[in-house]
Amino acid sequence: xSEQHQKTIALIVAAGRGTxxxxxxxxxxxxxxxxxxxDWALKAFRNHPKVxxxxxxxxxxxxxxxDSLDVKTVHGGATRxxxxxxxxxxxxxxxxxxxxxxxxxxxxxxxxVIAGVIDALKTSKAAAPAxxxxxxxxxxxxxxVTGTQDRADLYRAQTPQGFDFETILAAxxxxxxxAADDVEVARAAGVNVTITExxxxxxxxxxxxxxxxxxxxxxxxxxxxLGNGFDVHAFEEGDHVVLCGVTIxxxxxxxxxxxxxxxxxxxxxxxxxxxxxxDIGRHFPPSEMEWKDADSAIFLKHAVDLAAxxxxxxxxxxxxxxxxxxxxxxNAAKMISRMAELMGMDEDRVSIKATTSExxxxxxxxxxxxxxxxxxxxxx
Numbered sequence: 001x002s003e004q005h006q007k008t009i010a011l012i013v014a015a016g017r018g019t020x021x022x023x024x025x026x027x028x029x030x031x032x033x034x035x036x037x038x039d040w041a042l043k044a045f046r047n048h049p050k051v052x053x054x055x056x057x058x059x060x061x062x063x064x065x066x067d068s069l070d071v072k073t074v075h076g077g078a079t080r081x082x083x084x085x086x087x088x089x090x091x092x093x094x095x096x097x098x099x100x101x102x103x104x105x106x107x108x109x110x111x112x113v114i115a116g117v118i119d120a121l122k123t124s125k126a127a128a129p130a131x132x133x134x135x136x137x138x139x140x141x142x143x144x145v146t147g148t149q150d151r152a153d154l155y156r157a158q159t160p161q162g163f164d165f166e167t168i169l170a171a172x173x174x175x176x177x178x179a180a181d182d183v184e185v186a187r188a189a190g191v192n193v194t195i196t197e198x199x200x201x202x203x204x205x206x207x208x209x210x211x212x213x214x215x216x217x218x219x220x221x222x223x224x225x226l227g228n229g230f231d232v233h234a235f236e237e238g239d240h241v242v243l244c245g246v247t248i249x250x251x252x253x254x255x256x257x258x259x260x261x262x263x264x265x266x267x268x269x270x271x272x273x274x275x276x277x278x279d280i281g282r283h284f285p286p287s288e289m290e291w292k293d294a295d296s297a298i299f300l301k302h303a304v305d306l307a308a309x310x311x312x313x314x315x316x317x318x319x320x321x322x323x324x325x326x327x328x329x330x331n332a333a334k335m336i337s338r339m340a341e342l343m344g345m346d347e348d349r350v351s352i353k354a355t356t357s358e359x360x361x362x363x364x365x366x367x368x369x370x371x372x373x374x375x376x377x378x379x380x
Contacts, residue, residue: 015076
């Protein structure tokens with residue numbers, strides 16, 4: 001639990017239609033930096049050490065988008081107020097002591113903004129992040145300036161807005177009308193609201209241009225890793241080779257402690273390299289007879305699982321096999337399919353190709369096969 005005797009739940013409101021953002025889908029389900037807007041908003045709270053659970057308020061027509069999410073959901077209402085109320089009622093009996101109400105369109109909310117609200121709730125019934133207005137303010141009509149507005153003591157409100165659960169539930173149950181946000185609902189019930197530090201990065205996606213701004217923010221904070229792998233195996237007597245998980249008839253075999261799958265070894269080492277975890281030999285020492293003639297899929301799956309345990313998704317793999325024979329082209333599709341299956345990836349993210357060394361060197365003399373691989377990992 002995030003604090004002793006405290007259970008903090010993030011209530012993420014994602015039932016709106018977001019028509020001003022454009023696009024064929026509601027903005028929360030539109031792509032953003034390789035995911036969807038809602039995915040990023042959920043991730044911010046799921047990864048936060050002071051948040052215990054999340055609840056997503058959704059539109060009943062959007063089941064095709066949220067059914068695959070590993071998160072509790074509840075149907076919202078016709079207005080934002082109604083959606084928040086539905087979410088709060090769904091939390092009754094869950095043991096929630098505090099709730100963070102967040103607009104799904106703020107997909108770039110920084111960790112410290114969330115933490116600031118939670119910390120303020122230790123001494124306050126309500127807290128919300130905001131930024132002091134620093135620009136000059138005008139009043140206008142028909143594209144003409146009609147006056148100015150003093151900016152002193154003015155703030156730009158953000159979310160998440162945090163509350164003592166019972167306090168905000170009672171406030172919503174007694175509220176009549178529509179409110180701009182939950183701070184307005186709380187103040188209507190006589191609740192004092194503490195202002196916490198907001199952040200310019202806590203952007204609310206409202207118009208089409210906001211997607212590009214949000215993408216720049218997210219790309220700037222993403223942890224992207226690149227790893228390289230290189231492996232060589234010599235030929236010996238035999239009648240087949242195993243390359244990238246596919247058995248190919250040949251007049252020789254590859255020599256190695258395991259099944260000598262040079263392509264899979266290079267890919268595995270590329271993943272380990274991106275994680276700064278050494279190579280196959282560190283995890284599966286060739287001195288141990290346990291790995292004699294082992295299926296190299298064991299090594300690859302270990303690397304993939306290790307990446308996942310560290311919070312990384314494998315974005316793409318590129319592997320080049322260097323040999324004169326056997327011919328790789330006729331078997332490349334099978335190799336891609338097998339490697340994608342083992343790594344749990346789409347086939348269009350796995351590249352396997354071949355080249356020769358123009359009869360130069362050990363590969364040119366057909367003494368063995370070399371493989372070079374690159375792996376891109378992205379923090380999930």
